[in-house]
Amino acid sequence: MRLRFMWPGKTKNKDLRSLQDQYLEKISRLESCSLVETQEARGLTERASEKILEIEARGLEKHLSNDYIICLFDGGREMTSEELAAFLEKASRESGPAVTFIVGGFLGLADRIGRQARLRLSLSKMTMSHELCRVVLLEQVYRSLTIMKGKHYAK
Numbered sequence: 001m002r003l004r005f006m007w008p009g010k011t012k013n014k015d016l017r018s019l020q021d022q023y024l025e026k027i028s029r030l031e032s033c034s035l036v037e038t039q040e041a042r043g044l045t046e047r048a049s050e051k052i053l054e055i056e057a058r059g060l061e062k063h064l065s066n067d068y069i070i071c072l073f074d075g076g077r078e079m080t081s082e083e084l085a086a087f088l089e090k091a092s093r094e095s096g097p098a099v100t101f102i103v104g105g106f107l108g109l110a111d112r113i114g115r116q117a118r119l120r121l122s123l124s125k126m127t128m129s130h131e132l133c134r135v136v137l138l139e140q141v142y143r144s145l146t147i148m149k150g151k152h153y154a155k
Contacts, residue, residue, distance in 0.1 A: 001092035003033040003141065004100040006063060007134060008056040009040030016131045023138035030145040036063050040105060049107050057110035060102060067100040068092075069117045071109055072133060076120035085144035087119070101137060106130050 005024075011017040027033045039059030041052040068091045079087060091099050101121075102113060106129075114120060123136050146153040 001031050001088070002098040003027065003031055004036060004067065004098045005033070005103070005134075005138065006036040006038060006060060006100060007103040007130070008038050008059055008105040010037050011131050011134060013131050016135050019135045020138060023135065023142050026142050027138065027145060030142070030149060030151075038063060046107070052105070052107055053110040056105050056107075057113050060109075060113055064100070064116065065097060067098045068094060069100050069102060070119045070121050071102045071114050071117035072104070072123065072137065073109070073114060073120040074122055074125075074127070076122035078122050078125070081140060081143045082147060084140060085147035088141070088144050089148055091118075101141070103130060103134050103137060 011020050024033060024035055039055060041048075041055040044052050046052075070091075088099065102109065102117070104113075123133060123140065128136065143153055145151075
């Protein structure tokens with residue numbers, strides 16, 4: 001299985017960036033993975049939300065292919081770690097070149113990106129920042145891979 005993680009812009013919070021890098025390294029020891037940080041809308045206020053979503057959608061679309069796409073949405077399907085592991089195992093058999101997780105920017109994702117998803121996934125009913133969401137996603141994917149491979153992961 002090849003895993004890809006995509007989101008607009010770099011993680012600015014240095015502490016979260018450090019955790020992100022740690023989990024990407026851990027994941028790469030178990031499966032092939034890559035991170036694609038696409039164009040982020042800059043210099044616009046939230047009042048220009050449609051323009052922001054459009055700019056970020058175009059940046060993401062440049063990197064989309066026949067992948068098995070999983071988009072993170074607040075109203076998406078929630079899973080336990082074990083359910084996510086089973087889902088990833090199944091998705092890896094059905095996937096094209098990769099299983100790709102897409103996390104939106106601070107406004108989320110444009111509808112047309114979400115429509116390409118084979119799964120809309122929610123990490124929690126609670127609201128969290130998009131940068132923290134990135135780290136939580138990586139941690140859960142790492143946990144799922146350890147479950148799939150029968151490795152120990154501290155609870």
